[in-house]
Amino acid sequence: MVRFDRYGNGTLTSGALTNLLGVDVDGDMIEVDPTTIGTDDQFDDEVDLRTNIDVDDAGKSVAQGYVEETNVQEVIQAIAPITSKAARIFYPPSIAVDASTNGTGRTLDLYAQYTAQFATPMVASNLAPAAIPTYANTELYYYVTYYDTSVFANVSVDEFGEMTYDVIAQPADYNSLINVVFVVK
Known part of the structure; x- marks a missing residue:
């Protein structure tokens, strides 16, 4: 005792x-x-917020589904989809695309270019790992969000990151753009 x-x-x-x-x-x-006596242990749905907040419905009315979060669990559930979307979209490294001559059915392995450059960056900050982490090619979706239609045609990309394209003309100022985005599945 x-x-x-x-x-x-x-x-x-x-x-x-x-x-x-x-x-x-x-x-x-x-x-x-x-x-x-018990304890002060609480689950996330038992911890109330001091002030109710709206994490994910900015600008919505109650009729449109506006809801204020009242406890920690509700905040976590409301913010998770927002933060997970932001981290899932990224741009691969810059890749040179030869458009010096016309030609059809050219290919460029976007995924291979991405992993090669991320595996061997030219410079890294102090104490950074030697390689940048990468995803497997089956863990990504591939998008071409823009290309210069006066230079390229028949642009497509497959599920493994292999882009196929035709060069129909040379760029007027020795430059042209293709914008590619990767999205984590």
Whole structure:
């Protein structure tokens, strides 16, 4: 048994913790079974926010589904889709595309270019790993969001990152653009 006096001093009087002695609001000594005290452990859905907030419905009305989050679990569930979308879209490294002569059915392995450049960056910050982490080619979706239609035609990309294109004319100023985006599945 552990006994506490009114000044918080305690003594262990047996090998096992059984009851606690304390002082109630009237100054009387009381004995309390520690198993009845409980803990302050709470689950995420039991922790209320000090002020309700709206994490994901900016500009919506109640009729459109506007809901204020009231506890930690609701905030986590509301913000997870927002943050996961932002991190899933990225631009691969710059890749030179030869458009010096016309030709059809040319191919460029966007995925191979991405992994090659990320595996061997030319410069890295102090203490950075030697290679940049990459995804497997089957973990990505590939998009060509823009290409110069006066230079390229029949542009397509397959599910493994292999881009096929035709060069129909040379760029007027020795430059042309193809914009590619990768999205993590």
